[in-house]
Amino acid sequence: xxxxxxxxxxxxxxxxxxxxxxxxxxxxxxxxxxxxxxxxxxxxxxxxxxxxxxxxxxxxxxxxxxxxxxxxxxxxxxxxxxxxxxxxxxxxxxxxxxxxxxxxxxxxxxxxxxxxxxxxxxxxxxxxxxxxxxxxxxxxxxxxxxxxxxxxxxxxxxxxxxxxxxxxxxxxxxxxxxxxxxxxxxxxxxxxxxxxxxxxxxxxxxxxxxxxxxxxxxxxxxxxxxxxxxxxxxxxxxxxxxxxxxxxxxxxxxxxxxxxxxxxxxxxxxxxxxxxxxxxxxxxxxxxxxxxxxxxxxxxxx
Amino acid sequence: xxxxxxxxxxxxxxxxxxxxxxxxxxxxxxxxxxxxxxxxxxxxxxxxxxxxxxxxxxxxxxxxxxxxxxxxxxxxxxxxxxxxxxxxxxxxxxxxxxxxxxxxxxxxxxxxxxxxxxxxxxxxxxxxxxxxxxxxxxxxxxxxxxxxxxxxxxxxxxxxxxxxxxxxxxxxxxxxxxxxxxxxxxxxxxxxxxxxxxxxxxxxxxxxxxxxxxxxxxxxxxxxxxxxxxxx
Numbered sequence: 001x002x003x004x005x006x007x008x009x010x011x012x013x014x015x016x017x018x019x020x021x022x023x024x025x026x027x028x029x030x031x032x033x034x035x036x037x038x039x040x041x042x043x044x045x046x047x048x049x050x051x052x053x054x055x056x057x058x059x060x061x062x063x064x065x066x067x068x069x070x071x072x073x074x075x076x077x078x079x080x081x082x083x084x085x086x087x088x089x090x091x092x093x094x095x096x097x098x099x100x101x102x103x104x105x106x107x108x109x110x111x112x113x114x115x116x117x118x119x120x121x122x123x124x125x126x127x128x129x130x131x132x133x134x135x136x137x138x139x140x141x142x143x144x145x146x147x148x149x150x151x152x153x154x155x156x157x158x159x160x161x162x163x164x165x166x167x168x169x170x171x172x173x174x175x176x177x178x179x180x181x182x183x184x185x186x187x188x189x190x191x192x193x194x195x196x197x198x199x200x201x202x203x204x205x206x207x208x209x210x211x212x213x214x215x216x217x218x219x220x221x222x223x224x225x226x227x228x229x230x231x232x233x234x235x236x237x238x239x240x241x242x243x244x245x246x247x248x249x250x251x252x253x254x255x256x257x258x259x260x261x262x263x264x265x266x267x268x269x270x271x272x273x274x275x276x277x278x279x280x281x282x283x284x285x286x287x288x289x290x291x292x293x294x295x296x297x298x299x300x301x302x
Numbered sequence: 303x304x305x306x307x308x309x310x311x312x313x314x315x316x317x318x319x320x321x322x323x324x325x326x327x328x329x330x331x332x333x334x335x336x337x338x339x340x341x342x343x344x345x346x347x348x349x350x351x352x353x354x355x356x357x358x359x360x361x362x363x364x365x366x367x368x369x370x371x372x373x374x375x376x377x378x379x380x381x382x383x384x385x386x387x388x389x390x391x392x393x394x395x396x397x398x399x400x401x402x403x404x405x406x407x408x409x410x411x412x413x414x415x416x417x418x419x420x421x422x423x424x425x426x427x428x429x430x431x432x433x434x435x436x437x438x439x440x441x442x443x444x445x446x447x448x449x450x451x452x453x454x455x456x457x458x459x460x461x462x463x464x465x466x467x468x469x470x471x472x473x474x475x476x477x478x479x480x481x482x483x484x485x486x487x488x489x490x491x492x493x494x495x496x497x498x499x500x501x502x503x504x505x506x507x508x509x510x511x512x513x514x515x516x517x518x519x520x521x522x523x524x525x526x527x528x529x530x531x532x533x534x
Binding site: 002003004006007010203204206207208209210211212213214215217300301302 | 367369389390393394395396397401403407408409410411420421423424425426427428468472
């Protein structure tokens, strides 16, 4: 056990020395992996930001319920009771026709239009806030409420919610596809690095085998090298993405103020960053595994 | 470690540390290197293997270390059947052998000291213990003052002694040397052979292949002579 730990420490030190021995090549490799990973990672970060943005727009999904003009006070009370009893409705707010008219009159530019009206054309209405912003729930409640007596029209935000969630789903799939493809690139880069490393260390591997080194012993430093290189690449990807966000935010801040918003892109979180490092290290390990399985066993002493 | 420490030892063979029976070796290109080779070596013996160039001396030694596999027949080393050994077991077989190769197989990117350290690092010795043993081995072959030197800076005789230090540092039961004196002048060669003799005197089984009959005339040891792959 101690010997095993000792060799792990030794392999790690060896890996560091090997990376330090050719800093330019190591850096270049990390950069190649970093750029390959930065594309899907950037897509992921943008998507996460859009999702947050969309949530701000279509928060919780709302359903507007407009009543028939002939609805009486008792009808309104009945509908209010039924809406509150509907599962999936988080909040029910009554907007009376006078209240709605007053609201419209306050809106800039609407007061003059409203003044020309003899009667109040607005119906009584309810605004139902959904418990969750799911298109499925929105559709179900819309159908259900349509069936209530004295309900003239039900207007759900579901169309908007659906469009946004559809777009986000599309984006997620695109990012996942890109991530999958570029993961192969990372595995391939590691495969090649390890292959070259095995070739340069051919003599050492042969001699090690002759003096009784096990395959696990010979493999270990390569796994360290592959995983560490992957991790460096992951780090490079995180730096690239965060730098890009900082640059984009400078422009975005100006744009957002025009729209009276202070919305900016969020940087990659710590958890996400660590996950990227772990993922990249795993891919590096995988690339090493394939390379080692293919090349190391061919080196047998003669 | 005792010679017969392996678990699969069959009791009837414990007396021989190396045993070849009806061993044939044919290389993939059809060349028949060994034909019906039979012999045994007792623990603590010193045996010379001679024969013309291409007689199969190197092949015979490679079969012992599982560097090559016998085409047919049985090669027993310390009771273990090397001709059918599983690959994962090979490293553990080799840790009991001290191997000295015709082409030396030193690592030229590290010092003499680090070359000798390698077998101990592989078996997971602590650095302190390994360094102590490596220096002892270098001392035994008279290279202690050259431990910082790189192999390229050593003379032919010194390189050969470095190989010996690396082979004995793990205190193997069996030393196997393939043409250890091939490229050395007589004086150096005698010193190398004397070194093997001293290891043999403390109980190590020694097999040396050579086409140089000077040490044989001098020591009068047991000699196996190969002629076109067969023992004479």
